Amino acid sequence: MSEQIPESLDLMAILRPLLTPYLTTFEDGRLAIWVEPPIAPKAGSGLHCIIQRHYVALSNTAYQWQVDLVLHGVQADDPVLYEANLKKFNQAIAAMRSKFPKRREIRRPFTEDLPPQFRFLLWLEATYLKPMLIYS
């Protein structure tokens, strides 16, 4: 029995309901969750989720997808908005951790050049996707 590799639409079906409460919209008004390529629309202000294939072919660490949570356009000079967005950022990270027990996390320091960003590398188990998989 072989399983299909989870497609991006499968992953979107999981992530969209999971992260929608915390996400903002792109500048064009669409919900800020996007599978690349093509490159994502221009960022709005708030939490964005960018999904890409990971370098499976190059790597022995067989993670299939990378999911980036990025807090764009939120400046610390508005403390109330800033704190509210950081809270959503943390809640989204917690939701991802709860949903994907098998994962790798890459954190970066928040600097004057880098907005808060957090990467999950995911290897999706069949149990997450069973209703959507085709077996042969």
Place this chain on the structure above:
Amino acid sequence: MKLTWNPPPIPRQIVARYTYHADYAAEVHEGAYYLNGSRGMARPWTDVAIAENDLPLLLLRAYSGGDIRAAFLVMVFQLADAFTEILDSYDWGVTGSTEKQYRPGMPTWQTITDSGELRDSLEVTIHE
């Protein structure tokens, strides 16, 4: 992984840790999103080096029937050399950041541009 030889017993756990101390190492390796909206592409040189080298084979070649620990250390430093080689010369074949990324005909990043700070910041530590 299927072993095709019978390895000798390893007397105790031994771990090699590779650390790049340059501040921007993670940005180069993993890529990054910047405040101005631009994007740095990931160029994971360690992943490429590991994928391009058969580590069990390196260990087997270094092991001459004597000391598995010594063979492990040889393999560790061969891999460190492979990291440096990839850093210095690997053709990533990826285009620049943001919209240019998917536009054909735009200039590509052939190799990682490094003054040497990143390459020379590698520290290998052995824990046993």
